[in-house]
Amino acid sequence: xxxxxxxxxxxxxxxxxxxxxxxxxxxxxxxxxxxxxxxxxxxxxxxxxxxxxxxxxxxxxxxxxxxxxxxxxxxxxxxxxxxxxxxxxxxxxxxxxxxxxxxxxxxxxxxxxxxxxxxxxxxxxxxxxxxxxxxxxxxxxxxxxxxxxxxxxxxxxxxxxxxxxxxxxxxxxxxxxxxxxxxxxxxxxxxxxxxxxxxxxxxxxxxxxxxxxxxxxxxxxxxxxxxxxxx
Amino acid sequence: xxxxxxxxxxxxxxxxxxxxxxxxxxxxxxxxxxxxxxxxxxxxxxxxxxxxxxxxxxxxxxxxxxxxxxxxxxxxxxxxxxxxxxxxxxxxxxxxxxxxxxxxxxxxxxxxxxxxxxxxxxxxxxxxxxxxxxxxxxxxxxxxxxxxxxxxxxxxxxxxxxxxxxxxxxxxxxxxxxxxxxxxxxxxxxxxxxxxxxxxxxxxxxxxxxxxxxxxxxxxxxxxxxxxxxxxxxxxxxxxxxxxxxxxxxxxxxxxxxxxxxxxxxxxxxxxxxxxx
Numbered sequence: 001x002x003x004x005x006x007x008x009x010x011x012x013x014x015x016x017x018x019x020x021x022x023x024x025x026x027x028x029x030x031x032x033x034x035x036x037x038x039x040x041x042x043x044x045x046x047x048x049x050x051x052x053x054x055x056x057x058x059x060x061x062x063x064x065x066x067x068x069x070x071x072x073x074x075x076x077x078x079x080x081x082x083x084x085x086x087x088x089x090x091x092x093x094x095x096x097x098x099x100x101x102x103x104x105x106x107x108x109x110x111x112x113x114x115x116x117x118x119x120x121x122x123x124x125x126x127x128x129x130x131x132x133x134x135x136x137x138x139x140x141x142x143x144x145x146x147x148x149x150x151x152x153x154x155x156x157x158x159x160x161x162x163x164x165x166x167x168x169x170x171x172x173x174x175x176x177x178x179x180x181x182x183x184x185x186x187x188x189x190x191x192x193x194x195x196x197x198x199x200x201x202x203x204x205x206x207x208x209x210x211x212x213x214x215x216x217x218x219x220x221x222x223x224x225x226x227x228x229x230x231x
Numbered sequence: 232x233x234x235x236x237x238x239x240x241x242x243x244x245x246x247x248x249x250x251x252x253x254x255x256x257x258x259x260x261x262x263x264x265x266x267x268x269x270x271x272x273x274x275x276x277x278x279x280x281x282x283x284x285x286x287x288x289x290x291x292x293x294x295x296x297x298x299x300x301x302x303x304x305x306x307x308x309x310x311x312x313x314x315x316x317x318x319x320x321x322x323x324x325x326x327x328x329x330x331x332x333x334x335x336x337x338x339x340x341x342x343x344x345x346x347x348x349x350x351x352x353x354x355x356x357x358x359x360x361x362x363x364x365x366x367x368x369x370x371x372x373x374x375x376x377x378x379x380x381x382x383x384x385x386x387x388x389x390x391x392x393x394x395x396x397x398x399x400x401x402x403x404x405x406x407x408x409x410x411x412x413x414x415x416x417x418x419x420x421x422x423x424x425x426x427x428x429x430x431x432x433x434x435x436x437x438x439x440x441x442x443x444x445x446x447x448x449x450x451x452x453x454x455x456x457x458x459x460x461x462x463x464x465x466x467x468x469x470x471x472x473x474x475x476x477x478x479x480x481x482x483x484x485x486x487x488x489x490x491x492x493x494x495x496x497x498x499x500x501x502x503x504x505x506x507x508x
Binding site: 028166174 | 279280281284315318471472488
Protein backbone atom coordinates (compact mmCIF):
# COMPACT_ATOMS: atom_id res chain seq x y z
CA UNK A 1 0.00 0.00 0.00
CA UNK A 2 2.73 2.42 1.00
CA UNK A 3 4.57 1.89 -2.29
CA UNK A 4 1.49 2.83 -4.26
CA UNK A 5 1.09 5.94 -2.17
CA UNK A 6 4.74 6.90 -2.63
CA UNK A 7 4.27 6.37 -6.34
CA UNK A 8 1.22 8.64 -6.40
CA UNK A 9 3.08 11.32 -4.45
CA UNK A 10 6.01 11.12 -6.87
CA UNK A 11 3.73 11.41 -9.88
CA UNK A 12 1.92 14.36 -8.36
CA UNK A 13 5.22 16.14 -7.81
CA UNK A 14 6.30 15.36 -11.34
CA UNK A 15 3.06 16.57 -12.89
CA UNK A 16 2.45 19.73 -10.89
CA UNK A 17 6.03 20.64 -9.91
CA UNK A 18 6.07 24.11 -8.38
CA UNK A 19 2.32 24.44 -8.17
CA UNK A 20 2.30 22.24 -5.08
CA UNK A 21 3.86 23.75 -2.00
CA UNK A 22 4.26 20.33 -0.40
CA UNK A 23 3.43 16.71 -1.06
CA UNK A 24 4.13 13.91 1.38
CA UNK A 25 3.02 10.45 2.51
CA UNK A 26 2.13 9.94 6.12
CA UNK A 27 0.52 6.81 7.57
CA UNK A 28 -0.27 5.49 4.10
CA UNK A 29 -2.09 8.65 3.12
CA UNK A 30 -0.96 11.17 0.55
CA UNK A 31 -1.34 14.84 1.39
CA UNK A 32 -0.69 17.64 -1.05
CA UNK A 33 -0.60 21.25 0.02
CA UNK A 34 -1.20 23.89 -2.56
CA UNK A 35 -1.64 27.65 -2.68
CA UNK A 36 -5.20 28.92 -3.07
CA UNK A 37 -4.39 30.42 -6.48
CA UNK A 38 -3.73 27.07 -8.16
CA UNK A 39 -6.63 25.19 -6.59
CA UNK A 40 -9.10 25.05 -9.46
CA UNK A 41 -6.47 24.35 -12.06
CA UNK A 42 -5.07 21.43 -10.08
CA UNK A 43 -8.50 20.07 -9.17
CA UNK A 44 -9.56 20.05 -12.81
CA UNK A 45 -6.41 18.17 -13.74
CA UNK A 46 -6.85 15.69 -10.89
CA UNK A 47 -10.38 14.91 -11.93
CA UNK A 48 -9.91 14.95 -15.68
CA UNK A 49 -6.53 13.37 -16.36
CA UNK A 50 -6.80 9.57 -16.64
CA UNK A 51 -3.53 9.18 -14.76
CA UNK A 52 -5.20 10.55 -11.60
CA UNK A 53 -8.97 10.26 -12.28
CA UNK A 54 -10.20 11.40 -8.89
CA UNK A 55 -13.87 11.17 -9.78
CA UNK A 56 -15.22 11.71 -6.30
CA UNK A 57 -14.90 14.40 -3.67
CA UNK A 58 -15.69 12.51 -0.50
CA UNK A 59 -15.28 15.32 1.97
CA UNK A 60 -14.47 18.98 2.16
CA UNK A 61 -14.04 20.72 5.46
CA UNK A 62 -12.57 23.77 7.07
CA UNK A 63 -9.84 23.63 9.68
CA UNK A 64 -9.02 26.27 12.28
CA UNK A 65 -5.34 26.03 13.22
CA UNK A 66 -5.40 28.79 15.80
CA UNK A 67 -4.59 26.49 18.72
CA UNK A 68 -2.73 23.88 16.71
CA UNK A 69 0.09 22.24 18.59
CA UNK A 70 -1.07 23.52 21.94
CA UNK A 71 -1.14 20.42 24.11
CA UNK A 72 -3.91 20.88 26.60
CA UNK A 73 -3.70 17.30 27.71
CA UNK A 74 0.01 17.15 28.25
CA UNK A 75 0.98 17.82 31.82
CA UNK A 76 3.70 16.89 34.23
CA UNK A 77 1.79 17.70 37.39
CA UNK A 78 -1.43 16.15 38.66
CA UNK A 79 -4.36 18.43 38.09
CA UNK A 80 -7.01 18.94 40.71
CA UNK A 81 -9.45 20.05 38.05
CA UNK A 82 -10.14 16.57 36.74
CA UNK A 83 -10.47 16.55 32.99
CA UNK A 84 -11.30 20.20 32.75
CA UNK A 85 -8.16 20.90 30.77
CA UNK A 86 -9.10 21.93 27.29
CA UNK A 87 -12.43 23.36 28.37
CA UNK A 88 -11.59 26.75 29.87
CA UNK A 89 -11.08 30.08 28.18
CA UNK A 90 -7.32 29.58 28.08
CA UNK A 91 -7.60 27.42 24.98
CA UNK A 92 -8.95 30.25 22.92
CA UNK A 93 -5.75 32.25 23.08
CA UNK A 94 -4.24 32.29 19.64
CA UNK A 95 -0.87 30.62 19.49
CA UNK A 96 1.43 32.60 17.19
CA UNK A 97 2.16 30.45 14.19
CA UNK A 98 3.73 30.72 10.81
CA UNK A 99 0.91 29.03 9.01
CA UNK A 100 -2.35 30.87 8.24
CA UNK A 101 -5.21 30.32 10.62
CA UNK A 102 -7.68 28.68 8.23
CA UNK A 103 -7.32 25.89 5.75
CA UNK A 104 -9.71 23.91 3.61
CA UNK A 105 -9.13 20.18 3.30
CA UNK A 106 -10.38 18.11 0.36
CA UNK A 107 -10.56 14.32 0.42
CA UNK A 108 -10.56 12.85 -3.05
CA UNK A 109 -11.21 9.28 -4.12
CA UNK A 110 -10.42 7.61 -7.37
CA UNK A 111 -12.72 4.63 -7.88
CA UNK A 112 -10.87 3.66 -11.01
CA UNK A 113 -7.42 3.49 -9.40
CA UNK A 114 -8.67 2.73 -5.87
CA UNK A 115 -6.64 5.57 -4.39
CA UNK A 116 -7.23 8.48 -2.11
CA UNK A 117 -5.67 11.90 -1.92
CA UNK A 118 -5.92 14.74 0.54
CA UNK A 119 -5.51 18.33 -0.58
CA UNK A 120 -4.94 21.15 1.84
CA UNK A 121 -5.34 24.78 0.86
CA UNK A 122 -4.48 27.57 3.24
CA UNK A 123 -6.64 30.68 3.15
CA UNK A 124 -4.42 33.46 4.46
CA UNK A 125 -6.76 36.39 3.82
CA UNK A 126 -9.23 37.82 6.30
CA UNK A 127 -12.00 36.81 5.85
CA UNK A 128 -10.53 33.55 4.53
CA UNK A 129 -11.52 32.81 0.95
CA UNK A 130 -10.77 30.13 -1.61
CA UNK A 131 -12.23 29.26 -5.00
CA UNK A 132 -15.27 27.04 -5.17
CA UNK A 133 -14.99 23.61 -6.78
CA UNK A 134 -18.75 23.05 -7.17
CA UNK A 135 -18.53 22.87 -10.95
CA UNK A 136 -15.82 20.20 -10.71
CA UNK A 137 -17.49 18.03 -8.07
CA UNK A 138 -21.17 18.65 -7.36
CA UNK A 139 -20.83 17.19 -3.87
CA UNK A 140 -18.81 20.27 -2.91
CA UNK A 141 -21.99 22.35 -2.86
CA UNK A 142 -23.23 21.50 0.61
CA UNK A 143 -19.73 20.86 1.96
CA UNK A 144 -18.72 24.40 1.05
CA UNK A 145 -21.88 25.78 2.59
CA UNK A 146 -21.01 23.84 5.73
CA UNK A 147 -17.44 25.17 5.83
CA UNK A 148 -18.80 28.68 5.30
CA UNK A 149 -21.36 28.26 8.03
CA UNK A 150 -19.12 26.70 10.64
CA UNK A 151 -15.78 28.39 9.90
CA UNK A 152 -16.70 31.50 7.95
CA UNK A 153 -14.62 30.54 4.93
CA UNK A 154 -15.86 32.20 1.72
CA UNK A 155 -15.94 30.22 -1.51
CA UNK A 156 -15.64 32.37 -4.64
CA UNK A 157 -17.98 31.21 -7.37
CA UNK A 158 -20.29 29.15 -5.20
CA UNK A 159 -23.82 29.37 -6.64
CA UNK A 160 -25.67 29.58 -3.33
CA UNK A 161 -23.42 30.28 -0.36
CA UNK A 162 -25.88 30.34 2.53
CA UNK A 163 -25.71 28.98 6.03
CA UNK A 164 -26.76 25.36 6.07
CA UNK A 165 -26.65 23.98 9.60
CA UNK A 166 -27.08 26.78 12.10
CA UNK A 167 -30.27 28.52 13.19
CA UNK A 168 -32.03 31.24 11.21
CA UNK A 169 -30.37 34.56 12.08
CA UNK A 170 -27.39 32.88 13.74
CA UNK A 171 -24.37 35.07 14.46
CA UNK A 172 -20.82 33.77 14.41
CA UNK A 173 -19.11 30.65 13.12
CA UNK A 174 -19.39 27.93 15.74
CA UNK A 175 -16.43 25.72 14.81
CA UNK A 176 -13.90 28.51 15.14
CA UNK A 177 -11.76 27.90 18.18
CA UNK A 178 -12.73 31.25 19.70
CA UNK A 179 -16.43 30.38 19.64
CA UNK A 180 -17.47 29.20 23.11
CA UNK A 181 -18.51 25.56 23.43
CA UNK A 182 -21.75 26.46 25.20
CA UNK A 183 -22.63 29.08 22.56
CA UNK A 184 -23.87 32.63 23.01
CA UNK A 185 -27.64 32.42 22.94
CA UNK A 186 -30.22 29.89 24.02
CA UNK A 187 -33.83 29.47 23.03
CA UNK A 188 -36.79 28.95 25.31
CA UNK A 189 -40.54 29.35 25.32
CA UNK A 190 -41.66 32.44 27.24
CA UNK A 191 -45.14 31.80 28.67
CA UNK A 192 -45.70 35.51 29.40
CA UNK A 193 -44.88 36.69 25.92
CA UNK A 194 -46.51 33.61 24.49
CA UNK A 195 -43.67 32.94 22.06
CA UNK A 196 -40.18 31.52 21.76
CA UNK A 197 -37.45 33.93 22.86
CA UNK A 198 -33.68 34.08 22.52
CA UNK A 199 -31.61 34.98 25.58
CA UNK A 200 -27.93 34.86 26.60
CA UNK A 201 -26.83 31.36 27.61
CA UNK A 202 -27.34 30.39 31.22
CA UNK A 203 -25.44 27.09 31.14
CA UNK A 204 -21.82 26.76 32.12
CA UNK A 205 -19.14 24.46 30.89
CA UNK A 206 -19.13 21.23 32.81
CA UNK A 207 -16.16 19.17 33.77
CA UNK A 208 -16.65 15.57 32.81
CA UNK A 209 -14.90 13.89 35.69
CA UNK A 210 -15.39 15.15 39.22
CA UNK A 211 -12.53 16.96 40.82
CA UNK A 212 -10.00 14.66 42.43
CA UNK A 213 -9.69 15.50 46.12
CA UNK A 214 -6.58 13.98 47.55
CA UNK A 215 -6.43 15.57 51.02
CA UNK A 216 -9.76 15.04 52.62
CA UNK A 217 -10.46 13.87 56.15
CA UNK A 218 -12.78 11.07 55.18
CA UNK A 219 -10.58 9.73 52.42
CA UNK A 220 -7.46 9.82 54.59
CA UNK A 221 -9.33 7.97 57.33
CA UNK A 222 -10.57 5.47 54.80
CA UNK A 223 -7.16 4.91 53.31
CA UNK A 224 -5.66 4.49 56.78
CA UNK A 225 -8.34 1.94 57.60
CA UNK A 226 -7.59 0.22 54.31
CA UNK A 227 -3.90 0.07 55.05
CA UNK A 228 -4.61 -1.41 58.48
CA UNK A 229 -6.96 -3.93 56.90
CA UNK A 230 -4.21 -5.04 54.52
CA UNK A 231 -1.64 -5.30 57.24
CA UNK B 232 -57.78 31.29 -18.74
CA UNK B 233 -56.38 31.80 -15.25
CA UNK B 234 -52.65 31.79 -14.85
CA UNK B 235 -51.34 28.60 -13.29
CA UNK B 236 -48.46 29.03 -10.92
CA UNK B 237 -46.39 26.54 -9.02
CA UNK B 238 -47.18 26.34 -5.37
CA UNK B 239 -44.53 26.84 -2.70
CA UNK B 240 -45.11 24.59 0.23
CA UNK B 241 -43.50 24.46 3.62
CA UNK B 242 -42.86 20.96 4.92
CA UNK B 243 -41.92 20.60 8.57
CA UNK B 244 -39.76 21.18 10.59
CA UNK B 245 -42.10 19.00 12.63
CA UNK B 246 -43.91 16.61 10.34
CA UNK B 247 -45.11 13.07 10.98
CA UNK B 248 -43.58 11.87 7.71
CA UNK B 249 -40.13 13.30 8.49
CA UNK B 250 -37.97 11.06 10.64
CA UNK B 251 -36.66 13.53 13.17
CA UNK B 252 -36.71 17.21 12.35
CA UNK B 253 -36.38 18.31 8.76
CA UNK B 254 -37.71 21.36 6.97
CA UNK B 255 -38.22 21.43 3.24
CA UNK B 256 -39.32 24.37 1.16
CA UNK B 257 -40.96 22.70 -1.79
CA UNK B 258 -41.98 24.11 -5.12
CA UNK B 259 -44.82 21.96 -6.33
CA UNK B 260 -46.31 21.51 -9.75
CA UNK B 261 -49.43 19.66 -8.78
CA UNK B 262 -48.15 16.58 -6.99
CA UNK B 263 -44.68 16.71 -8.50
CA UNK B 264 -41.86 18.39 -6.58
CA UNK B 265 -40.04 20.73 -8.96
CA UNK B 266 -37.54 22.16 -6.50
CA UNK B 267 -36.68 21.49 -2.90
CA UNK B 268 -34.65 23.57 -0.49
CA UNK B 269 -33.85 21.35 2.48
CA UNK B 270 -33.02 22.98 5.81
CA UNK B 271 -31.02 20.17 7.30
CA UNK B 272 -29.41 21.75 10.33
CA UNK B 273 -32.15 21.21 12.86
CA UNK B 274 -30.54 18.06 14.19
CA UNK B 275 -26.96 19.30 14.03
CA UNK B 276 -25.18 18.59 17.29
CA UNK B 277 -21.68 19.95 16.65
CA UNK B 278 -19.98 16.66 17.42
CA UNK B 279 -16.55 17.97 16.48
CA UNK B 280 -16.91 20.91 18.82
CA UNK B 281 -17.94 18.66 21.68
CA UNK B 282 -15.07 16.28 21.02
CA UNK B 283 -12.57 19.14 21.09
CA UNK B 284 -12.65 19.44 24.85
CA UNK B 285 -12.69 15.76 25.75
CA UNK B 286 -10.06 13.05 25.98
CA UNK B 287 -10.32 10.81 22.90
CA UNK B 288 -11.76 7.88 24.85
CA UNK B 289 -14.70 9.88 26.08
CA UNK B 290 -15.93 10.60 22.57
CA UNK B 291 -16.44 6.95 21.61
CA UNK B 292 -19.93 6.95 23.06
CA UNK B 293 -20.73 10.03 21.07
CA UNK B 294 -19.94 8.25 17.81
CA UNK B 295 -22.86 5.86 18.45
CA UNK B 296 -25.20 8.77 18.06
CA UNK B 297 -23.93 10.02 14.71
CA UNK B 298 -25.94 7.53 12.75
CA UNK B 299 -28.07 5.97 15.43
CA UNK B 300 -28.91 2.94 13.33
CA UNK B 301 -25.33 1.86 12.69
CA UNK B 302 -23.88 2.51 16.09
CA UNK B 303 -20.88 0.23 16.24
CA UNK B 304 -19.82 1.00 12.68
CA UNK B 305 -19.42 4.65 13.65
CA UNK B 306 -17.40 3.66 16.67
CA UNK B 307 -15.31 1.46 14.44
CA UNK B 308 -14.40 4.29 12.11
CA UNK B 309 -13.45 6.42 15.09
CA UNK B 310 -11.29 3.86 16.86
CA UNK B 311 -9.65 2.85 13.58
CA UNK B 312 -8.63 6.47 13.09
CA UNK B 313 -7.14 6.64 16.58
CA UNK B 314 -5.37 3.32 16.02
CA UNK B 315 -3.91 4.54 12.77
CA UNK B 316 -2.68 7.74 14.37
CA UNK B 317 -1.08 5.77 17.19
CA UNK B 318 0.22 3.09 14.85
CA UNK B 319 -1.24 0.18 16.81
CA UNK B 320 -3.13 -2.94 15.73
CA UNK B 321 -5.68 -4.70 17.92
CA UNK B 322 -5.32 -8.45 18.61
CA UNK B 323 -6.80 -10.77 16.00
CA UNK B 324 -9.64 -11.89 18.25
CA UNK B 325 -10.72 -8.30 18.82
CA UNK B 326 -10.58 -7.74 15.08
CA UNK B 327 -12.91 -10.67 14.48
CA UNK B 328 -15.26 -9.51 17.23
CA UNK B 329 -15.38 -6.04 15.72
CA UNK B 330 -16.01 -7.33 12.22
CA UNK B 331 -18.73 -9.62 13.54
CA UNK B 332 -20.41 -6.75 15.32
CA UNK B 333 -20.03 -4.53 12.26
CA UNK B 334 -22.01 -7.08 10.33
CA UNK B 335 -24.61 -7.46 13.08
CA UNK B 336 -24.92 -3.68 12.95
CA UNK B 337 -25.27 -3.83 9.20
CA UNK B 338 -28.20 -6.22 9.48
CA UNK B 339 -29.71 -4.02 12.21
CA UNK B 340 -29.34 -1.02 9.99
CA UNK B 341 -30.75 -2.67 6.88
CA UNK B 342 -33.70 -4.05 8.82
CA UNK B 343 -34.48 -0.55 10.02
CA UNK B 344 -34.43 1.06 6.60
CA UNK B 345 -36.36 -1.79 5.07
CA UNK B 346 -39.02 -1.67 7.76
CA UNK B 347 -39.34 2.10 7.97
CA UNK B 348 -39.24 2.55 4.24
CA UNK B 349 -42.03 0.02 3.97
CA UNK B 350 -43.97 1.90 6.60
CA UNK B 351 -43.42 5.22 4.86
CA UNK B 352 -44.79 4.07 1.55
CA UNK B 353 -47.69 2.14 2.93
CA UNK B 354 -46.51 -1.38 3.81
CA UNK B 355 -46.93 -1.31 7.53
CA UNK B 356 -46.45 -5.04 8.10
CA UNK B 357 -42.82 -4.78 6.97
CA UNK B 358 -42.04 -2.56 9.90
CA UNK B 359 -43.36 -5.05 12.42
CA UNK B 360 -41.58 -7.99 10.78
CA UNK B 361 -38.24 -6.19 10.62
CA UNK B 362 -38.39 -4.96 14.17
CA UNK B 363 -39.04 -8.50 15.36
CA UNK B 364 -35.55 -9.50 14.14
CA UNK B 365 -33.95 -6.28 15.30
CA UNK B 366 -34.92 -7.31 18.79
CA UNK B 367 -32.69 -10.41 18.63
CA UNK B 368 -29.76 -8.40 17.31
CA UNK B 369 -30.17 -5.76 19.96
CA UNK B 370 -30.01 -8.57 22.49
CA UNK B 371 -26.56 -9.36 21.05
CA UNK B 372 -25.63 -5.73 21.64
CA UNK B 373 -26.95 -5.86 25.16
CA UNK B 374 -25.10 -9.07 25.94
CA UNK B 375 -21.69 -7.56 25.21
CA UNK B 376 -22.13 -3.95 26.26
CA UNK B 377 -25.18 -3.70 28.47
CA UNK B 378 -26.87 -1.25 26.13
CA UNK B 379 -29.31 -2.10 23.37
CA UNK B 380 -28.33 0.67 21.01
CA UNK B 381 -25.61 3.03 22.11
CA UNK B 382 -23.08 0.42 23.03
CA UNK B 383 -19.73 2.23 23.38
CA UNK B 384 -18.21 -1.21 22.93
CA UNK B 385 -15.15 -0.61 20.75
CA UNK B 386 -11.96 0.83 22.14
CA UNK B 387 -8.74 1.92 20.51
CA UNK B 388 -6.80 -1.36 20.56
CA UNK B 389 -9.75 -3.74 20.81
CA UNK B 390 -13.11 -3.91 22.51
CA UNK B 391 -14.37 -3.13 25.98
CA UNK B 392 -14.60 -6.79 27.05
CA UNK B 393 -14.68 -10.30 25.67
CA UNK B 394 -17.84 -12.02 24.47
CA UNK B 395 -19.95 -13.38 27.36
CA UNK B 396 -20.42 -17.13 27.94
CA UNK B 397 -24.10 -16.85 28.76
CA UNK B 398 -27.03 -14.97 27.33
CA UNK B 399 -29.45 -13.05 29.57
CA UNK B 400 -32.79 -14.85 29.99
CA UNK B 401 -36.32 -13.51 29.78
CA UNK B 402 -38.39 -13.68 32.95
CA UNK B 403 -42.10 -14.53 33.05
CA UNK B 404 -44.41 -11.63 33.88
CA UNK B 405 -48.05 -10.64 33.91
CA UNK B 406 -47.94 -10.30 30.14
CA UNK B 407 -45.64 -13.20 29.22
CA UNK B 408 -46.39 -16.65 30.60
CA UNK B 409 -43.72 -19.17 31.54
CA UNK B 410 -44.48 -21.12 28.37
CA UNK B 411 -43.97 -18.08 26.16
CA UNK B 412 -40.79 -17.13 27.97
CA UNK B 413 -39.42 -20.65 27.64
CA UNK B 414 -39.93 -20.43 23.92
CA UNK B 415 -38.06 -17.12 23.60
CA UNK B 416 -35.32 -18.38 25.91
CA UNK B 417 -34.79 -21.54 23.91
CA UNK B 418 -32.16 -19.97 21.66
CA UNK B 419 -30.55 -18.22 24.62
CA UNK B 420 -29.37 -21.33 26.48
CA UNK B 421 -25.80 -21.35 25.18
CA UNK B 422 -23.22 -18.61 24.81
CA UNK B 423 -23.59 -15.44 22.79
CA UNK B 424 -21.90 -17.10 19.82
CA UNK B 425 -24.42 -19.98 19.96
CA UNK B 426 -27.19 -17.40 19.92
CA UNK B 427 -25.72 -15.62 16.90
CA UNK B 428 -25.24 -18.98 15.17
CA UNK B 429 -28.88 -19.79 15.81
CA UNK B 430 -29.90 -16.39 14.48
CA UNK B 431 -28.01 -16.73 11.22
CA UNK B 432 -29.62 -20.09 10.58
CA UNK B 433 -33.06 -18.62 11.27
CA UNK B 434 -32.51 -15.40 9.36
CA UNK B 435 -32.80 -16.62 5.74
CA UNK B 436 -36.37 -17.74 6.39
CA UNK B 437 -37.14 -14.26 7.66
CA UNK B 438 -35.69 -12.78 4.49
CA UNK B 439 -38.05 -15.03 2.55
CA UNK B 440 -40.90 -13.53 4.53
CA UNK B 441 -39.81 -10.01 3.60
CA UNK B 442 -39.65 -11.09 -0.01
CA UNK B 443 -43.18 -12.42 0.19
CA UNK B 444 -44.37 -9.13 1.59
CA UNK B 445 -42.59 -6.76 -0.78
CA UNK B 446 -40.81 -8.15 -3.81
CA UNK B 447 -43.87 -8.83 -5.95
CA UNK B 448 -46.13 -6.37 -4.19
CA UNK B 449 -47.77 -4.28 -6.91
CA UNK B 450 -48.26 -1.17 -4.80
CA UNK B 451 -44.71 -1.26 -3.49
CA UNK B 452 -43.32 -1.63 -7.01
CA UNK B 453 -45.44 1.24 -8.31
CA UNK B 454 -43.97 3.46 -5.66
CA UNK B 455 -40.33 2.45 -6.04
CA UNK B 456 -39.48 1.15 -9.52
CA UNK B 457 -37.98 3.86 -11.67
CA UNK B 458 -38.32 6.53 -8.98
CA UNK B 459 -35.39 8.89 -8.33
CA UNK B 460 -32.95 7.23 -10.71
CA UNK B 461 -29.32 8.24 -10.18
CA UNK B 462 -27.00 7.64 -13.10
CA UNK B 463 -23.45 6.41 -12.39
CA UNK B 464 -22.02 9.77 -13.53
CA UNK B 465 -24.30 11.67 -11.20
CA UNK B 466 -23.49 9.27 -8.36
CA UNK B 467 -19.79 10.06 -8.77
CA UNK B 468 -20.50 13.78 -8.93
CA UNK B 469 -22.44 13.59 -5.71
CA UNK B 470 -19.72 11.63 -3.93
CA UNK B 471 -21.80 8.53 -3.29
CA UNK B 472 -20.27 5.51 -1.60
CA UNK B 473 -21.40 2.18 -0.20
CA UNK B 474 -24.83 0.84 -1.16
CA UNK B 475 -25.75 4.12 -2.83
CA UNK B 476 -23.04 3.91 -5.46
CA UNK B 477 -23.57 0.17 -5.87
CA UNK B 478 -27.22 0.89 -6.59
CA UNK B 479 -26.06 2.95 -9.55
CA UNK B 480 -24.06 0.02 -10.85
CA UNK B 481 -20.52 0.84 -9.73
CA UNK B 482 -18.89 -2.08 -7.93
CA UNK B 483 -17.30 -0.32 -4.99
CA UNK B 484 -17.07 -1.65 -1.46
CA UNK B 485 -14.36 -0.70 1.00
CA UNK B 486 -14.48 -4.17 2.53
CA UNK B 487 -13.32 -5.53 -0.82
CA UNK B 488 -11.31 -2.66 -2.24
CA UNK B 489 -9.48 -1.35 0.80
CA UNK B 490 -10.05 -4.10 3.37
CA UNK B 491 -9.61 -3.17 7.00
CA UNK B 492 -9.45 -5.51 10.01
CA UNK B 493 -9.99 -9.10 8.85
CA UNK B 494 -12.23 -8.51 5.86
CA UNK B 495 -9.52 -9.75 3.50
CA UNK B 496 -9.69 -13.20 5.20
CA UNK B 497 -13.45 -13.48 4.79
CA UNK B 498 -15.36 -14.85 1.85
CA UNK B 499 -18.40 -12.83 0.87
CA UNK B 500 -20.18 -11.40 -2.13
CA UNK B 501 -21.27 -7.86 -2.80
CA UNK B 502 -24.52 -7.27 -4.67
CA UNK B 503 -24.34 -4.54 -7.32
CA UNK B 504 -27.43 -2.84 -8.70
CA UNK B 505 -28.13 -1.93 -12.30
CA UNK B 506 -31.01 0.54 -12.43
CA UNK B 507 -29.99 3.26 -9.98
CA UNK B 508 -33.52 3.59 -8.58
